[in-house]
Amino acid sequence: MTTLTLTAPSPHLAFLLRLADDNLILGHRLSEWTGHAPMLEEDIALANIALDHIGAARSLYDRAAELHGEGLTEDDYAYRRDARGYLNCLLVERPNGDFAHTIVRQLLYSAFALPYWAVLTASTDATIAAIAAKSEKEARYHVRHSGDWFLRLGDGTDESRTRTEAALAALWPYTGELFEVDATLEPLIAEGVAADPRSVHAVWQQTIDQALAATGLTVPEVPFMQTGGRTGYHTEHLGFILADLQFMQRAYPGATW
Amino acid sequence: MVSARTPAEERAWRAAATVMDPEVPVLTIEDLGVLREVREEAGTIVATITPTYSGCPAMDLISVQVEVALRDAGFQDVKVKRVLSPAWTTDWLSEEGRQKLRTYGIAPPAGAAGRGALFGEPAVACPHCGSTHTTKVSEFGSTACKALYRCESCREPFDYFKCH
Ligand SMILES: [Zn+2]
Numbered sequence: 219m220t221t222l223t224l225t226a227p228s229p230h231l232a233f234l235l236r237l238a239d240d241n242l243i244l245g246h247r248l249s250e251w252t253g254h255a256p257m258l259e260e261d262i263a264l265a266n267i268a269l270d271h272i273g274a275a276r277s278l279y280d281r282a283a284e285l286h287g288e289g290l291t292e293d294d295y296a297y298r299r300d301a302r303g304y305l306n307c308l309l310v311e312r313p314n315g316d317f318a319h320t321i322v323r324q325l326l327y328s329a330f331a332l333p334y335w336a337v338l339t340a341s342t343d344a345t346i347a348a349i350a351a352k353s354e355k356e357a358r359y360h361v362r363h364s365g366d367w368f369l370r371l372g373d374g375t376d377e378s379r380t381r382t383e384a385a386l387a388a389l390w391p392y393t394g395e396l397f398e399v400d401a402t403l404e405p406l407i408a409e410g411v412a413a414d415p416r417s418v419h420a421v422w423q424q425t426i427d428q429a430l431a432a433t434g435l436t437v438p439e440v441p442f443m444q445t446g447g448r449t450g451y452h453t454e455h456l457g458f459i460l461a462d463l464q465f466m467q468r469a470y471p472g473a474t475w
Numbered sequence: 476m477v478s479a480r481t482p483a484e485e486r487a488w489r490a491a492a493t494v495m496d497p498e499v500p501v502l503t504i505e506d507l508g509v510l511r512e513v514r515e516e517a518g519t520i521v522a523t524i525t526p527t528y529s530g531c532p533a534m535d536l537i538s539v540q541v542e543v544a545l546r547d548a549g550f551q552d553v554k555v556k557r558v559l560s561p562a563w564t565t566d567w568l569s570e571e572g573r574q575k576l577r578t579y580g581i582a583p584p585a586g587a588a589g590r591g592a593l594f595g596e597p598a599v600a601c602p603h604c605g606s607t608h609t610t611k612v613s614e615f616g617s618t619a620c621k622a623l624y625r626c627e628s629c630r631e632p633f634d635y636f637k638c639h
Contacts, residue, residue, distance in 0.1 A: 245530075259623060263615035270619060273530025277559060348560030352529050355562065355639050356619075363614045 222290075222298035229402045230343070231285055232305060233412050235295065236448055237346075238278035239306035242296060243456070244327060245271030246463055247314055256317055263363060267324070270356040274349060281345040297467035301456045308447040309392035311456045318371050318381040322389050325364035329425040330396045332357040333418035342410040365429050372433030379433075387438040394443025396422075402448075480513070487520045488513040490548035494540045497533045498618050499636075501579040504537060508567025511558065519552040520545055525563045527639070528619040565639045577602045582624065582635040599635050601626035611635075 227235065248268035255261035279292035309327055314320045335357055338350035371378040397415045399407070406412035430436060446452065466473055480488060491513055492505035504510040504524065512523040522541050526534045538555045545553040565584040568576075573583035585597040598607045606628035616623040621634040 259613035259615075262617065263613055266615040266619040269530030269532065270528060271530070273526070273528065277529065344560070348558075348562070349529075351562040352526075352559055355564075356529060359614060359637070366614065 220298070221300055222294050222303065223300075224303060228285075229406050230411055231282055232402045233406050234278050234282040234285065234346070236305040236307075238275045238282060238295065239304050240310050240327075240331075241271040241275035241278065243304070243306045243459060244310040244324075245269070245275060246459055247310065247312075248320070248324075250314055251320065260317075264320075267360055267363065270353070270360070274353045274356075277345075277349045277352075281343070281349070284345075293467070297464050301452050301460055302450045304447075304452065304456060304460070305450060306447055306452075306456075307392070307395045308444055308453055309389065309395065311447070311453060311459060312389060312392060313455055315385065315388075316381055317367075318378065319385040319388065321364050321367045321371060322382065322385040324360060325368050325429060326389055326393055326426070327396075328357050328360035328364055329429075330393075330415075330418065330422045332361050332425075333421040334413065334415060337413040337417060340410070341413070346411065361425065365425075368429050369432050372429075372435050379435075382433070383435055386435060387440075390438045391440045391442070391444045395445050395447060398445065398448060400448065481515060484513055484515050484520075486548065487515070487522070487545055487550055490544045490550075491522045491541050494537060494544050497536050497540075498620075499576070499579070499581065501575045502572050504541070506569050506572030506575065508563060508569075509537065510541075519554050520550045521554045521556055523556045523558055525558050525561075527563050531619065563639070565636065568636075576636060580633055581621065582633060584636050584638040586638060597638070599624055601629060601631065602633055603631045604629040 224231070245268045248264045248271065251264040252261060252268075255264055275296075276292050279295045282295060283290040283292060309323060312319070312323055332354065335350045335354035339347050339354065341347040341350065368382065372382040373379070397419050399414060399416060403412055403414075407414045426437075488510075491510055492503055494504045494510075496502045496504060496507055496509070499507070507527065509524050509527060510522065511525050514521050514523075522545065524534070524537060524541065534557065538557070541555050542553055568583065576583045580602050582599050582602045585599050599609050599611075600607050601609055604626060606626055608627040609624050610627060611622060612625050612632065613623040615621075616634045620636060620639065622637050623632065624635045625632045
């Protein structure tokens with residue numbers, strides 16, 4: 219099974235892959251907690267959230283495959299692309315770190331995903347609209363879950379507060395990328411296939427401010443925002459995720475069971 | 476326009492509707508609203524199902540079981556189709572389904588689904604004693620569609636089928 223390289227994918231296909239890759243990689247990260255979470259309830263919660271993300275990714279890859287033709291399936295996108303072919307934002311590939319890192323990463327992403335799915339329910343791509351309607355409902359629970367934990371950790375012990383503050387400082391530079399608009403996105407926004415992520419920035423900020431206010435923590439000062447994931451330039455972490463995720467298909471091409 | 480089912484379609488619907496949800500084994504997929512439609516298309520019986528949650532691992536099993544139920548009912552050419560739209564909602568849970576849940580020890584969804592408040596909880600009644608003096612233990616229970624609660628009156632833990 220050879221590596222799948224997409225040379226100049228159409229904006230529509232690239233947009234589907236960006237969304238799908240965000241969900242696959244974040245789902246994979248969360249699945250790494252299975253069997254390791256601080257308590258049983260959390261183990262189950264994180265696994266359930268992982269399933270929501272992976273489910274959304276599968277539907278989006280299906281749609282990408284349909285658009286792409288050439289007999290591709292969802293598995294080809296997940297198992298046959300190298301890191302350079304992945305278009306997820308950098309935030310979702312950040313390591314799980316401690317529990318505070320995982321919770322802060324989830325809150326920062328889900329607070330964006332919730333309103334973004336909501337506007338995507340009006341996509342002119344009926345499949346994207348249908349996936350968005352489903353995912354919006356799920357994202358609501360993801361925000362509640364991570365928001366509740368953000369409060370408990372941020373307003374908890376000195377230890378948990380210090381860790382939450384450190385996670386916020388470490389992850390904040392990856393939030394700018396969520397709202398980027400480039401030449402791929404522009405025509406799709408005009409056509410109504412995609413939605414403008416900048417249109418949900420205020421709602422995102424409001425959710426984060428609400429969570430911060432409850433803990434007394436503040437938005438960290440960062441000199442600049444990290445970028446690159448949407449065009450395939452990733453941190454060193456993605457390669458390790460893919461080594462784990464793709465091992466079976468790379469070692470035994472086309473293996474099924 | 477949605478036309479009435481033909482007698483064959485009606486029989487196929489009733490066969491498919493006997494399939495139980497593998498994760499909430501007191502509810503049929505009809506009670507849950509997962510079974511959306513059964514139609515005959517050019518000699519093939521097409522059953523349409525919709526997942527409760529995007530990543531619901533039960534969907535593969537449900538598909539197979541629907542296919543088996545249709546074959547058992549004597550239909551040769553059968554197909555199970557999955558749709559995402561309109562998105563499944565707990566509002567589709569039948570009243571009978573809600574009662575079955577309570578009897579089974581799962582609190583049915585409290586109120587209608589919607590874009591309500593992001594934080595804050597609805598009052599969830601204990602399926603064992605009926606008390607609304609209950610506490611959420613975890614937003615996610617044994618499956619994505621349930622949250623874990625504890626009753627402060629009778630001290631029993633229970634699953635709550637979340638609004639969705
Ligand atoms: Zn009780």
